[in-house]
Amino acid sequence: MTPTPELPPERTTYAERRSQRIDALASASAAEEGGVSLIKSAWRRLRRNPVFLVGLAITVAFIALALVAPWLAPWDPAARPLLDDVRPQSNPVPGPEAGHPLGADDKGRDLLSRLLVGSQQTLLVGVLATFFGLLGGLVLGTLAGAVGGWIDSLVMRIVDVMLSIPSLLLAFTLAALATRPSQWTLIIAIATVQVPIFARLLRGSMLAQRASDHVLAARSLGVKQRAIVFRHMLPNALGPVIVQATLVLAVAIIDAAALSFLGLGNPDDRRPEWGQMLGKAQPFLGEAPHLAFYPAACIIVVALGFTLMGESLREALDPKTRR
Amino acid sequence: MSTPMSTHAVHPVHSSEPLLSVRDLRVTFGRRGEQPFKAVDGISFDVRPGQTVGLVGESGCGKSVTSLAIMGLLPTRGNTVEGSAVFDGEDLLRLSPGQMRDRRGREIAMIFQDPLSSLNPVVQIGRQVTEVMERHQGLSRKEAMPKAAELLERVGIPDPKARLVNYPHQLSGGMRQRALIAMALACKPRLLIADEPTTALDVTIQAQILALLKELVVETGTALVMITHDLGVVAGLCDEVNVLYGGRIVERGDRHTLFSRPRHPYTVGLLNSIPRLDAPRGEALSPIPGSVADNLPWDSACAFAPRCPNALDVCVQQTPEWEGDDVVGLRCFNPMGVSR
Numbered sequence: 121m122t123p124t125p126e127l128p129p130e131r132t133t134y135a136e137r138r139s140q141r142i143d144a145l146a147s148a149s150a151a152e153e154g155g156v157s158l159i160k161s162a163w164r165r166l167r168r169n170p171v172f173l174v175g176l177a178i179t180v181a182f183i184a185l186a187l188v189a190p191w192l193a194p195w196d197p198a199a200r201p202l203l204d205d206v207r208p209q210s211n212p213v214p215g216p217e218a219g220h221p222l223g224a225d226d227k228g229r230d231l232l233s234r235l236l237v238g239s240q241q242t243l244l245v246g247v248l249a250t251f252f253g254l255l256g257g258l259v260l261g262t263l264a265g266a267v268g269g270w271i272d273s274l275v276m277r278i279v280d281v282m283l284s285i286p287s288l289l290l291a292f293t294l295a296a297l298a299t300r301p302s303q304w305t306l307i308i309a310i311a312t313v314q315v316p317i318f319a320r321l322l323r324g325s326m327l328a329q330r331a332s333d334h335v336l337a338a339r340s341l342g343v344k345q346r347a348i349v350f351r352h353m354l355p356n357a358l359g360p361v362i363v364q365a366t367l368v369l370a371v372a373i374i375d376a377a378a379l380s381f382l383g384l385g386n387p388d389d390r391r392p393e394w395g396q397m398l399g400k401a402q403p404f405l406g407e408a409p410h411l412a413f414y415p416a417a418c419i420i421v422v423a424l425g426f427t428l429m430g431e432s433l434r435e436a437l438d439p440k441t442r443r
Numbered sequence: 444m445s446t447p448m449s450t451h452a453v454h455p456v457h458s459s460e461p462l463l464s465v466r467d468l469r470v471t472f473g474r475r476g477e478q479p480f481k482a483v484d485g486i487s488f489d490v491r492p493g494q495t496v497g498l499v500g501e502s503g504c505g506k507s508v509t510s511l512a513i514m515g516l517l518p519t520r521g522n523t524v525e526g527s528a529v530f531d532g533e534d535l536l537r538l539s540p541g542q543m544r545d546r547r548g549r550e551i552a553m554i555f556q557d558p559l560s561s562l563n564p565v566v567q568i569g570r571q572v573t574e575v576m577e578r579h580q581g582l583s584r585k586e587a588m589p590k591a592a593e594l595l596e597r598v599g600i601p602d603p604k605a606r607l608v609n610y611p612h613q614l615s616g617g618m619r620q621r622a623l624i625a626m627a628l629a630c631k632p633r634l635l636i637a638d639e640p641t642t643a644l645d646v647t648i649q650a651q652i653l654a655l656l657k658e659l660v661v662e663t664g665t666a667l668v669m670i671t672h673d674l675g676v677v678a679g680l681c682d683e684v685n686v687l688y689g690g691r692i693v694e695r696g697d698r699h700t701l702f703s704r705p706r707h708p709y710t711v712g713l714l715n716s717i718p719r720l721d722a723p724r725g726e727a728l729s730p731i732p733g734s735v736a737d738n739l740p741w742d743s744a745c746a747f748a749p750r751c752p753n754a755l756d757v758c759v760q761q762t763p764e765w766e767g768d769d770v771v772g773l774r775c776f777n778p779m780g781v782s783r
Contacts, residue, residue: 332560333555333557333560333561334560334561334562334563334564336516336555336561337553337555337561337562337623337626338563338574339516339544339547340514340516340547340548340552340553340555340627341547341548341552341574341575341578341626341627342544342545342546342547342548342549342575342578342579343548343574343575343578344544344578347574347578351563351566351574352563352566355563355565355566356563356564356565
């Protein structure tokens, strides 16, 4: 993520910087007006923005590849067609040959097929972790922003505590707590880390909505509190949260790869995952750097795609950066 | 204020019992340990069925806070509301939030200043109008939709059926204010508070909206509290006018008397600062010097004294008392001459 211009130049703590960034995003939405026309004008600007188009292209290509990967992959990612070529002493990692354009890994499994099928796990973890993080953040943020009072204070102090711990460290800790690591413990660990970000963001824009004219107008007509929160405040407060979600997707993918790399993800390497492949390539970095290079490149490109898209989306929807 | 009615020409509706009777309303903002700010400092007025009462004054005189206090829409913390606002035998200021919520939209409704920001940008107009009827009349959305179309037609929105599925940004400013009026009148409230309903509109639309409000008030017998800084609006619409300054009423009268024989120097200043078509060419507008920031506290002086062309020594030493009743009155030591 690129630093936002709102940040003061002086040295601030990690937690302060993150809180400020989230608050800046939230306040950006407060100044928004005009509903759909804003989205329309944002789209007009986005269509001509090469950064957004590159990000969009990468993202769309990645999702499409992940969806059709089982049919596209020439080999079963768990099969070991090149097992006979593996020589632990002279040739631990078989190189490219006919039918295997990227060669095989140290167990004789087709690398291209594993990369393709691995994209599915990456997409699954990224999307689910973001989804659950968003869900948790929505509940907490709505509670804090709509109810206010001591509930707001309580929720926001918990959020502050969670934000004060570096996110990757917190995710490691949570994932390591699981007695049997699996894809799901990974997803839960990463989702939990995203909850405070979404909660704080949503609370900020809910507060802005609570003070808005149309909420006052709805109250002047005797509309019930529940309808005010869910029909008048929440739908109008979601904008920055949705933008943040595209950025969190990139973070979730990188975090998932990092956790898998350290063996905190799914231990079963018959179901490939990029971070896990990267981890398993470690012993062969000298002989076969390409074994690490390909999954690493995939992770970087995909994370870049989501980040470019999310950042340009945020800029386009932020009235302060509009030119 | 309890003196018997004077000999002034009395509007016919004055004879009936007041629908809303505000007595000594005080709203103070401030936290513990801070100097409290008196936004509304003892305001009393009556509104009778079918009557239109104007609250007039410049920004910061407490007119919007008065309306929000009556509606129970002030923030729950950081302010104290004293006095009473008796509506149909019940003191609105003593009702629980839930009881107040049941009355808002059904018995009392409000129209706000900015029609665009007062509509929910992501909800279709039709749903916003039906929401009130679903809430107070127990109708389903399906039952309420045709009524919403009728309402939109009644407030002068052309092709109302098509407008039901439009979003606020797809309507013009005047249409939006008409839609808001439709929402406010959906449950036929007995009292309507309009807080500067025409300020955000251009002049031709202003005239249309005012004409519509007048028509609806006459047709339905709804009482109207008109909050405005625009004396032109008052002249066209209000039966009774209250001029507010610094959170207190400084002059009251029916609009004809007030416009032809204004007595408080502040009222005169407001009237003089209206641009006139029949003024001589090149004549400068005469604004009231200073701003509300120059106010003196009412406790020991007249708040308007620092800006007043008629100020005497007594004006900065004593509080001018209210002289009059609930139909006509004045709070001034040195009023302007009877003829202007």
